[in-house]
Amino acid sequence: MDDLADHIERLVKAEHWDPFALLGPHPVSRNGAPATVVRAFLPEARSVSLLPEGGQGSPIPMEPVHEAGLYEATVSAAIGQVRYKLRVAERGGAVTDRHDPYSYPPLFTDFDLHLFAEGRHYRAYEMLGAQTLTIEGVAGVRFAVWAPNALRVSVVGDFNGWDGRRHAMRNRGQTGLWELFIPDVPEETAYKYEIRPREQGASFLKADPYAFAAELRPKTASIVRSLSGYRWGDHDWMEARASGDPLRGPLSFYEVHLGSWMRVPEEGNRWLTYLELAAKLIPYVKDLGYTHLELMPITEYPFDGSWGYQTTGYFAPTSRYGQPEEFMAFVDACHRAGLGVIMDWVPAHFPDDPHGLAWFDGTQLYDHADPRLGYHPEWHSRIFNFGRVEVRNFLLNSALFWLDRYHIDGLRVDAVASLLYLDYARQPGEWIPNCYGGHENLEAVEFLKEFNTVVHREYPGVLTIAEESTAWPGVSRPTYVGGLGFSLKWNMGWMHDILEYFHLDPVHRKYHQDKLTFGLVYAFSENFVLVLSHDEVVYGKQALLAKMPGDDWQKFANLRALLGYMYGHPGKKVLFMGGEFGQWREWNHDESLSWHLLEYHPHQGLLRYVRALNRLYRAEPSLWQVDFDWSGFRWLDFSDAEQSVVSFLRQAQDPADSVLCVGNFTPVPRYGYRIGVPVSGRYRELLNSDASAYGGSNQGNGGEVLAEAIPCHGLPYSLSLTLPPLGILFLKHS
Secondary structure, eight states, rough: OOOHHHHHHHTTTOSSOOGTTTTTEEEETTEEEEEEEEEOOOTTTTEEEEEEEEGOOOOEEEEEEETEEEEEEEESSSSGGGOOOEEEETSSOOOOOOOGGGGGGOOOOOHHHHHHHTTTTTTGTTSEOOOOETTEEEEEEEEOOOOOEEEEEEEGGEEEEEEOSSSSSSGGGGEEEEEEEEEEEEEEEEEEEEESSSSSOOEEEOOOTTTSSSSOOTTOOOEOOOOOOOOOOOOHHHHHHHHHHHSOOEEEEEOOTTTTTSSSGGGGEEEEOHHHHHHHHHHHHOOOOOOOOEEEEOEEEOOGGTTOOHHHOEEEOOGGGGHHHHHHHHHHHHTTTEEEEEEEEOOOOEETTTTTSSTTTTSOOOOOOHHHHHHHTTTTTTETTTTTTTHHHHHHHHHHHHHSSSSOEEEEEHHHHHHBTTTOOOOOOOHHHHTTTSSSSSHHHHHHHHHHHHHHHHHHTTTEEOOOOOOOOOSSSSSTTOOOSSEEEEEEEHHHHHHHHHSOOGGGGGGHHHHGGGGGTTSSOOOEEEEEEEGSTTTTSOHHHSSSSSSSSHHHHHHHHHHHHHHEEEEEEETTTTTTTTSOOOOOEEEEOGGGGGHHHHHHHHHHHHHHHHHHHHHHGGGGTTOOOOGGEEEEEETTTTTTTTEEEOOOOOTTTTTEEEOOOSSSSSSEEEEEEEEEEEEEEEEEOOGGGGTTOOOOTTTTTEEESSSHHHHHHHHEEEEEEHHHEEEOOO
């Protein structure tokens, strides 16, 4: 009895780590025969009866055992023969019949627990969180969470008045997992976990790290959602993706922030929904000729100003734009339109919002206790502890979840440099060296290798893309040769050099020709993506068009030349929204793009030009087929700094299938400019950035030019070209 009294006291105080030791059915002996005692803790009840299931027998009144709401009844039957409901007369007058959550056995298998503890459960998102299940013919939700340092964890929500005493969870021992099947909980139920830590008395509420949906900020509860109802229509796309090699194809990404691409000003400047974006964004991007949409983070986040890079819901698409099934429909529509979807993903750090991962079970469970390891000084956020197998498994599950349940075609991993270096954004004395005395984060390196290995093994054809800004070797090389295993790496060096070059007044560019050409020194050391991203058009850096020197005509011409050079240069392509039509002002996440600018001819011309660039790029294998090797590129002349002209050939696997690119980056037309070519015959002008249709002065070569038997640039033939001002030409032997 003393043990029973102790159990009751702990339960009533909401401190019991194993409520199943007291609640639910338990075997006892009555007059020497097997019997079952059933206990239920129902603080809201006025009276409780045990209702034999199937109508077999009369209700059995349950006796109050403790004034806080503990009831019990004894049934003259062995425990395996007892099936019942609880009939609860509430203090407010309502009478309800309920299944008892404490009558169900443990649901995790030993194999599940083993894989989780090992950090190799790659489908833990089917195990943890709020899973809608039917057990013994009863529909409900199995809740499960990892909180190894908690004294007690309860599920709270609308269904129990947010009372942490009523649905305390079952502890699964050394794994640190807690689980509870709660019958009759419907979808759309808001819930959290109430956690009582071991080291401090006060309990607190946390959102579910594995939740599939969440409330719209500023609310922070998780939402019960099943993701099994959507019927996909992208079978052909998925089949082709799995059998292809995306690195050998054209890849041009349109980077977009869904909340500010377009808004509805007449309705309070609201966001477009996922379904409205499917109707408007997809045809727009498809018409422009892009191969992929790249979405800035849509994983749930509390603060609009973080743009999604301060994630709290690693398994939930943000509720700002609609429901999970509506985001599925958006991705599905992209695939059926022939567009891939890349998603920004943030495993480097997380915010310290009270409902999130920080201090999750009363300890720094997901990060490090030492701020020299666990605190990010640049973003004022927490750094994941990659030394914990459960943390690595959490992040791997997040990555695999989006590829599995949402058919995402690639993950662009944010802030990889901050993952790799222990001294990132830190001064001497503010960081702790690794076990060898170096500044490399060895645990994070192993995580990235495992991430890439598992993703590419489980989902062939999916891209992993590193935003990595340092000279770390082998970022996009396979793990079996010592690389990190990414498919692609953002070329941050090229981005900074090229923008610095084009920001210069053309009269000074001859002194900085190296900014234009230096990228070719290392262009094939990684599988690079050339980027003109959101980071370059915020915080006083100006929009792309505004960065360009000269009057308005020259600004547009410069931007066309920049984009043309980008599409001719080896590497895949990324352009942030607004750059395609010449947004003047910096990007603001709270406002729509300046769509009214498309009423004006220069902006219309730039948009037509970007469409033509993408179509040229996709039509010409030489511009993408051999992007990562010298055999796909040949300089003709990079030394004419005096006239700020460069020329080169892009070559496909068949070297005869070449495109000639020539750029003149001054406002002075060049007449009779001679360029060497490998074969005689006519060369067709595929694209001229100075064409009047694009807003240019229409100077060029009349659509084609005939090669002459005059050697030049080490080649037997040459062309005498008119190079338009601030223009770039693409020509091909016809």
